[in-house]
Amino acid sequence: MINKDLVIVGGGxxxxxxxxxxxxxxxxxxxxxxxxxxLGGILNQCIHTGFGIYHFKxxxxxxxxAGRFISLVERSREIDVSLKSFVVRLTNDRVLxxxxxxxxxxxxxxxxxxxxxxxxxxxEMIHIPGTRPAGVFSAGLAQKLINIExxxxxxxxxxxxxxxxxxxxxxxxxxxxxxxxxxxEIQKQSRGLMRNVVQCVHDFDxxxxxxHRISRISGRDRVEKVExxxxxxxxxxxxxxxxxxxxxxxxxxxxxxxxxxxxxxAGAKIxxxxxxxxxxxxxxxxxxxxxxxxxCYRVYDLVDSVTRDAQVCGRMAxxxxxxxx
Amino acid sequence: xxSCDALIIGGGxxxxxxxxxxxxYRLKVILCEKEEELAFGVSKSNSGIIHPGTQNxxxxxKGRLCVEGNALTKxxxxxxDxxxxxxxxxxxxxxxxxxxxxxxxxxxxxxxxxxxxxxxDNAWLRDHEPNLNPDIPAALFAPSAGIISPxxxxxxxxxNAQQNGVEIMTRTRVAAIERxxxxxxxxxxxxxxxxxxxxxxxxxxxxxGLHADAVARMAGIDDFSIRxxxxxxxxxxxxxxxxxxxxxxxxxxPVSKGVLMIKxxxxxxxxxxxxxxxxxxxxxSTTEGGLRTVLADARRLVPSVSERDIIAYFAGLRxxxxxxxxxxxxxxxxxxxxxxxxxxPGLTCAPAIAKLVSRLLKEHGLDLxxxxxxxxxxxxxxxxxxxxLSRTARLVRLDPSYGDIVCRCEMVSARxxxxxxxxxxxxxxxxxxxxxxxxxxCHGSFCTCRLMKILADETGRKVIEVTKRGECSEIVxxxxxxxx
Numbered sequence: 001m002i003n004k005d006l007v008i009v010g011g012g013x014x015x016x017x018x019x020x021x022x023x024x025x026x027x028x029x030x031x032x033x034x035x036x037x038x039l040g041g042i043l044n045q046c047i048h049t050g051f052g053i054y055h056f057k058x059x060x061x062x063x064x065x066a067g068r069f070i071s072l073v074e075r076s077r078e079i080d081v082s083l084k085s086f087v088v089r090l091t092n093d094r095v096l097x098x099x100x101x102x103x104x105x106x107x108x109x110x111x112x113x114x115x116x117x118x119x120x121x122x123x124e125m126i127h128i129p130g131t132r133p134a135g136v137f138s139a140g141l142a143q144k145l146i147n148i149e150x151x152x153x154x155x156x157x158x159x160x161x162x163x164x165x166x167x168x169x170x171x172x173x174x175x176x177x178x179x180x181x182x183x184x185e186i187q188k189q190s191r192g193l194m195r196n197v198v199q200c201v202h203d204f205d206x207x208x209x210x211x212h213r214i215s216r217i218s219g220r221d222r223v224e225k226v227e228x229x230x231x232x233x234x235x236x237x238x239x240x241x242x243x244x245x246x247x248x249x250x251x252x253x254x255x256x257x258x259x260x261x262x263x264x265x266a267g268a269k270i271x272x273x274x275x276x277x278x279x280x281x282x283x284x285x286x287x288x289x290x291x292x293x294x295x296c297y298r299v300y301d302l303v304d305s306v307t308r309d310a311q312v313c314g315r316m317a318x319x320x321x322x323x324x325x
Numbered sequence: 326x327x328s329c330d331a332l333i334i335g336g337g338x339x340x341x342x343x344x345x346x347x348x349x350y351r352l353k354v355i356l357c358e359k360e361e362e363l364a365f366g367v368s369k370s371n372s373g374i375i376h377p378g379t380q381n382x383x384x385x386x387k388g389r390l391c392v393e394g395n396a397l398t399k400x401x402x403x404x405x406d407x408x409x410x411x412x413x414x415x416x417x418x419x420x421x422x423x424x425x426x427x428x429x430x431x432x433x434x435x436x437x438x439x440x441x442x443x444x445x446d447n448a449w450l451r452d453h454e455p456n457l458n459p460d461i462p463a464a465l466f467a468p469s470a471g472i473i474s475p476x477x478x479x480x481x482x483x484x485n486a487q488q489n490g491v492e493i494m495t496r497t498r499v500a501a502i503e504r505x506x507x508x509x510x511x512x513x514x515x516x517x518x519x520x521x522x523x524x525x526x527x528x529x530x531x532x533x534g535l536h537a538d539a540v541a542r543m544a545g546i547d548d549f550s551i552r553x554x555x556x557x558x559x560x561x562x563x564x565x566x567x568x569x570x571x572x573x574x575x576x577x578x579p580v581s582k583g584v585l586m587i588k589x590x591x592x593x594x595x596x597x598x599x600x601x602x603x604x605x606x607x608x609x610s611t612t613e614g615g616l617r618t619v620l621a622d623a624r625r626l627v628p629s630v631s632e633r634d635i636i637a638y639f640a641g642l643r644x645x646x647x648x649x650x651x652x653x654x655x656x657x658x659x660x661x662x663x664x665x666x667x668x669x670p671g672l673t674c675a676p677a678i679a680k681l682v683s684r685l686l687k688e689h690g691l692d693l694x695x696x697x698x699x700x701x702x703x704x705x706x707x708x709x710x711x712x713x714l715s716r717t718a719r720l721v722r723l724d725p726s727y728g729d730i731v732c733r734c735e736m737v738s739a740r741x742x743x744x745x746x747x748x749x750x751x752x753x754x755x756x757x758x759x760x761x762x763x764x765x766x767c768h769g770s771f772c773t774c775r776l777m778k779i780l781a782d783e784t785g786r787k788v789i790e791v792t793k794r795g796e797c798s799e800i801v802x803x804x805x806x807x808x809x
Contacts, residue, residue, distance in 0.1 A: 035733065086730035089714060097714060099738075102725035104718040122768040124637050131610045132639060134793035134800055138770040145801060149774055151788060152803035176805070220607055221798035248802065264564070272633070 012041020014294020015115035021314030040066035130217030154249025166253025335532035346679035348489035361795030370641020414470030476758035556598025557615035584622030643668035734765025
């Protein structure tokens with residue numbers, strides 16, 4: 001068993017900012033666990049701009065924003081980074097077991113910061129009925145396929161939900177030569193940032209339907225069409241408003257869920273409505289010495305806010321360690 | 326032209342169980358499956374329940390085969406290293422008048438030979454099933470019921486059959502069957518034209534599921550038809566694994582066993598299935614009505630079932646051909662053996678059906694001589710989700726790729742993906758069914774890219790050729806690199 005003062009789970013923007021801020025607050029023995037082969041998390045697939053306006057007072061791409069933190073973390077002797085490291089168990093006395101290629105390790109942390117981010121809600125979670133063909137993607141997966149792998153998921157696209165990733169992907173698909181035939185939002189307004197509605201949808205003349213939902217997916221092997229319907233104030237379907245849209249691809253962008261299954265395994269209290277940790281104080285969990293920051297604590301609109309939140313959390317962990325000494 | 330003793334049409338659980346049964350004899354056996362992989366038809370949308378043999382009519386084929394199949398499944402699952410859990414089943418009564426029906430079910434089942442049945446009361450239920458509707462006065466407990474992964478079961482049967490010489494042809498659709506008589510062949514034989522090749526077979530075993538009627542008609546048999554009966558099922562998050570400790574059944578209805586609380590061998594509870602007769606043999610769509618019905622019925626059993634726990638759903642079609650199975654040699658088309666209408670409890674019955682079919686073949690002149698070297702046992706691939714961490718640690722030391730986690734929700738390693746591909750997975754669904762990668766709460770959002778690359782690499786294809794479940798279900802439609 002390894003002993004560490006501070007272990008941070010997740011090497012995205014939250015984990016990196018928390019590690020740097022804890023170091024600046026005097027923590028000298030930090031282990032940063034990242035399950036992917038790179039630091040940076042989801043920022044690596046965000047090749048669009050809009051990042052860093054508050055933190056760096058500059059307009060950066062997601063990759064650039066991550067890159068700046070990655071170089072700071074890599075230059076820091078106090079922060080040990082372990083990549084391809086997947087935590088499989090966490091107990092309430094802050095003992096973590098993680099797998100990496102070739103070994104399983106156990107580490108006892110005096111303090112622990114969870115920076116595990118979030119996952120996208122799926123088609124299944126909003127119960128869209130119909131068939132289950134190829135061609136249904138979460139917006140984030142489509143973003144990764146295009147931006148990292150250089151693969152185009154489809155050519156005629158309908159986007160369900162108007163979250164920021166969905167809006168950004170509407171523009172991205174259009175720029176890649178695909179046709180985005182509709183963005184369908186069940187609410188009366190977009191869930192995303194206004195700048196994304198304007199720059200990603202209006203500027204490209206993409207039809208945006210508010211107060212509509214997808215009531216059916218059709219297609220045996222690959223998506224062939226969707227059926228859309230208008231909903232009234234109570235959320236009931238409006239008679240006679242059904243129409244079909246032919247498409248080969250559906251992107252689902254209907255919200256994000258904090259990833260807290262690990263601390264839940266350790267016995268932390270979780271809000272069943274939001275999947276976020278329940279605690280008395282900001283950035284803490286119901287387990288002493290286990291902190292949480294970034295999107296696993298609360299889903300933020302901007303990475304700059306994630307960074308700020310994680311910096312606070314890093315200092316809190318440092319104070320906890322100083323108090324425990 | 327290829328010849329064989331027996332040609333099995335259909336690579337679901339019935340076809341593969343028959344293949345495995347026949348593989349212990351000195352026979353040339355070929356199995357044809359029209360889909361890209363085995364278990365992609367009726368068997369893929371199965372509840373995975375190994376029934377004890379209750380809820381069947383005494384004197385029916387189902388009744389006899391289910392009790393025998395329950396015991397055989399346990400024995401063969403051990404031989405093939407497939408995880409079978411004997412979790413037991415509770416059939417619950419909602420009123421005193423229903424308790425009377427339960428007692429009749431118990432008596433019928435005892436006549437069929439089901440062992441260990443007993444009535445349990447409300448106090449027992451509160452102790453053993455704390456989440457069950459507290460108003461349920463009594464239940465019939467059938468301890469011999471269990472659960473198995475229908476996919477891993479089919480794949481294990483098929484792989485073992487293959488080890489013992491059975492040839493398995495996927496993407497092979499039967500187009501026509503002719504009855505011919507040939508000199509030197511010992512009389513009549515059947516010529517089967519398929520999309521892959523032509524086969525001459527002494528016996529053709531029709532296990533074509535939803536399409537068994539169409540295959541039968543090719544051989545001139547037209548006295549039955551298959552009507553699909555749709556069932557929708559909803560899978561809950563693994564976090565709810567212990568929602569119930571047993572399989573929970575209401576009293577059966579005339580068309581089905583009702584909406585159940587199902588435990589699965591993967592840990593995720595499942596609720597369903599609905600039962601709705603349909604015309605369309607391709608209609609695997611789920612419906613809003615199906616969700617409402619299943620949720621309402623499941624909540625009668627366990628009130629705390631939440632819509633929020635649903636992480637996946639699917640619809641399957643039961644191949645219904647009347648009330649009972651049709652398993653017979655067709656005297657009007659000698660050599661044709663029909664195995665049709667294998668709906669519930671077909672998964673349980675499959676190994677017993679296989680034995681029945683081999684007896685039919687023998688009665689009609691096939692010489693069943695045992696092989697000297699029949700490989701009865703096989704070792705299954707490892708699944709990290711089902712073993713303790715101490716064993717995982719040992720595996721990771723033996724092969725580093727066990728420590729390379731690809732699917733984070735279900736904890737599936739790169740080694741397991743490679744194993745699945747080595748065992749025959751050629752599609753994303755094939756990987757999912759064997760390993761559970763993409764089957765968890767994120768639904769493949771995080772692992773799809775990696776899986777596509779591994780699948781492409783290890784099968785020598787391009788990433789854009791990777792499909793979900795075979796031709797026309799490609800995951801991505803264009804590689805931007807091809808533009809340059």
